Amino acid sequence: MERNVIRSGSKLAPSSFSAAPHALSLKGIVKRYGDLAAVDGVSLDIPRGSFLTLLGPSGSGKTTILMSIAGFVRPTEGDILLDGARINDLPPEKRNFGMVFQGYALFPHMTVAENVWFPLRVRGQSFPESERAVMDVLQLVQLDHLKDRLPSELSGGQQQRVALARALVFKPDLLLLDEPLSALDKKLRADLQWELKDLHEKLGTTFIYVTHDQEEALSMSDEIVILRDGKIEQMGKPGDLYEKPATSFVADFLGKSNFIRARLIASTGPDQATYAVGEQEFNLRPAPATVGPGETVAIALRPEKIDISVTEPETTNRLKATIRQFNYHGTSFHLRVSAAPLGDLFVTVQAWRCGITPSINGELWISWEPEAGVVVRETVAIDDRPSPDGV
Numbered sequence: 001m002e003r004n005v006i007r008s009g010s011k012l013a014p015s016s017f018s019a020a021p022h023a024l025s026l027k028g029i030v031k032r033y034g035d036l037a038a039v040d041g042v043s044l045d046i047p048r049g050s051f052l053t054l055l056g057p058s059g060s061g062k063t064t065i066l067m068s069i070a071g072f073v074r075p076t077e078g079d080i081l082l083d084g085a086r087i088n089d090l091p092p093e094k095r096n097f098g099m100v101f102q103g104y105a106l107f108p109h110m111t112v113a114e115n116v117w118f119p120l121r122v123r124g125q126s127f128p129e130s131e132r133a134v135m136d137v138l139q140l141v142q143l144d145h146l147k148d149r150l151p152s153e154l155s156g157g158q159q160q161r162v163a164l165a166r167a168l169v170f171k172p173d174l175l176l177l178d179e180p181l182s183a184l185d186k187k188l189r190a191d192l193q194w195e196l197k198d199l200h201e202k203l204g205t206t207f208i209y210v211t212h213d214q215e216e217a218l219s220m221s222d223e224i225v226i227l228r229d230g231k232i233e234q235m236g237k238p239g240d241l242y243e244k245p246a247t248s249f250v251a252d253f254l255g256k257s258n259f260i261r262a263r264l265i266a267s268t269g270p271d272q273a274t275y276a277v278g279e280q281e282f283n284l285r286p287a288p289a290t291v292g293p294g295e296t297v298a299i300a301l302r303p304e305k306i307d308i309s310v311t312e313p314e315t316t317n318r319l320k321a322t323i324r325q326f327n328y329h330g331t332s333f334h335l336r337v338s339a340a341p342l343g344d345l346f347v348t349v350q351a352w353r354c355g356i357t358p359s360i361n362g363e364l365w366i367s368w369e370p371e372a373g374v375v376v377r378e379t380v381a382i383d384d385r386p387s388p389d390g391v
């Protein structure tokens, strides 16, 4: 199955992937409300059977994109293609897409089975005729034993499973999910994340998932599209986005990051470069392709990629640091240290291998591999960011 390819505006895409048509393609989608472009030129191809997540802060256009796909919002510009055919003018009920929202929107006077039957009923199927399909999908979401209950007699997680069953019972071509777990508490949300992923594996249906929760996006998706102000900031596989954020926005939104503003002083081949902050020099690998010596760069450095030690480490990228603040998180310590000339840095260390007992004003060494730093485009000013929370 072609799972790992999405192309944005690529001229190569149609010919090279004609053998595996995309379940859905968006071509230059724009949605304007007066002067505001809620969606501002979004193009992407979603391979059949993939789990694609639209991730972005509130107001970045996620719901508007999903509603355009569903047919409830009419794009101002652009085309939506299903299996290569334009569906802009197809009404929502003809698109055969399942939808699940944050609010369960179950019919309160109908039992679980009747709720799940509903989409088949509007398609003209009687209950005896649809009973098998209803029971099958209830079994899939592990609710067959509760089929005669009313929604009010179910927990939040169970209600959301009913909504899921109702969206799947007519075997939709696509399942669209808009923040379906955000009303649930943390533990239940984690359980349902596993279940949703499992369901996706079993069914092979294309899932398009909307969330503002980066951990949810990282743990569930084949592909993540990061949106900002109605535009795609970056897209790719979770691991690639996390390890190689292209911009300061992505580095900050997907996980936590320290940022270092430095001067590139030399590229010692494609493999390695040297950068300086004040008089202090550090190594970076690989050398950035787009900036040359003398230029200022923004470097993202993940808190968990910084090591701590009591004795001075034998590496170029090391500084003496003082602990300003620390939090214990069970599995890890989160430290805020100050280390001239870089200023404050956040460091995450696994508690069991921390090696020291953190104390305020305690001194230690910090160090990081040349590969740990990633040069990013500064789409959000790195000085204006709020500090990472959780410290």
Ligand SMILES: Nc1ncnc2c1ncn2[C@@H]1O[C@H](COP(=O)(O)OP(=O)(O)O)[C@@H](O)[C@H]1O
Residues within 6 Å of the ligand: 033, 036, 037, 038, 056, 057, 058, 059, 060, 061, 062, 063, 064, 065
């Ligand atoms: N019907 C509408 N009328 C006017 N503005 C809208 C409408 N729907 C959404 N918007 C605006 O479009 C932007 C994107 O909204 P939305 O797609 O709901 O974002 P998200 O789902 O990422 O939070 C927001 O600024 C929102 O206020």
Ligand SMILES: [Mg+2]
Residues within 6 Å of the ligand: 062, 063, 064
């Ligand atoms: Mg939304």
